[in-house]
């Protein structure tokens with residue numbers, strides 16, 4: 001259900017109590033996103049599109065898409081604070097929140113506040129847009145190139161806001177919130193804290209993302225620049241094949257190499 005206001009913390013005592021709110025799957029996902037997004041970004045800017053190293057940029061993107069897919073599932077079935085339903089705010093709630101912040105009347109909330117919620121949805125959707133436009137560009141759709149760059153720098157902007165928001169919150173409330181994605185704890189009333197860190201699901205997340213990454217790397221053919229998608233019959237084209245021809249359309253079966261090519 002769309003929330004119209006943030007859940008304020010109980011006014012006394014509770015304010016400084018750090019309680020377990022972010023389970024391990026959510027925390028592992030957070031740092032996976034940080035490392036993969038930053039890694040893919042740095043590789044894109046430091047290598048040429050035609051160099052073999054650029055393939056790493058795209059392979060990282062495919063691992064990131066898989067990790068976001070798992071986070072989406074966790075957003076439906078995970079611990080309460082990690083579920084999308086618990087941080088789905090109406091635009092009106094966002095506007096009210098911004099007004100409250102400007103007038104210094106905002107209350108710290110137990111989970112994501114309306115401001116951070118919108119940033120979080122953006123930080124999940126923008127990388128998916130990057131993968132989609134990246135694959136289109138790799139399949140020869142030139143129009144996707146500019147959009148890809150806009151989404152990449154847009155994501156950097158939202159990450160900047162995310163970090164500024166954390167710094168601002170820390171200055172204002174001094175409650176150690178920046179560590180919340182490290183130890184899972186943030187100020188929250190007893191009723192909002194989660195009973196279990198879901199360690200086994202966290203381990204499964206690491207295994208699945210690691211397994212997907214290894215399988216992608218194993219199914220990548222540097223000569224044709226095609227990669228087999230694990231668990232599916234599809235193959236994805238990541239740029240021009242080494243023989244100089246843009247082998248096939250994206251996601252088509254592997255093309256046989258002919259002598260007269």
Ligand code: HEM
Pocket residue numbers: 026029030033034035037038071082111112113116120123124159162166177178179180181186
């Ligand atoms: C590329 C950099 C980053 C990205 C893309 C990113 C993205 C995100 C996302 C998507 C969430 C929501 C988590 C979820 O519900 O799945 C989040 C929350 C959070 N992130 Fe980051 N993050 C980045 C860097 C950082 C850094 C460097 C820190 C620590 C200093 C940090 C601390 C946090 C904290 C504490 C929260 C939870 C805030 C709260 O309790 O409301 N993030 N971040």
Ligand code: HEM
Pocket residue numbers: 036037038039040041042044045049057058059060061062064127130131132133134135136137138145148149152153238
């Ligand atoms: C499977 C996923 C992806 C594919 C196939 C892909 C493909 C590409 C291609 C072909 C280019 C070269 C465009 C050009 O300059 O001609 C490119 C550039 C770039 N990509 Fe990706 N990409 C993917 C994911 C990502 C992700 C996840 C990020 C975010 C970190 C990203 C950020 C960038 C950046 C910053 C550039 C350079 C843009 C510029 O300044 O021109 N890409 N990508």
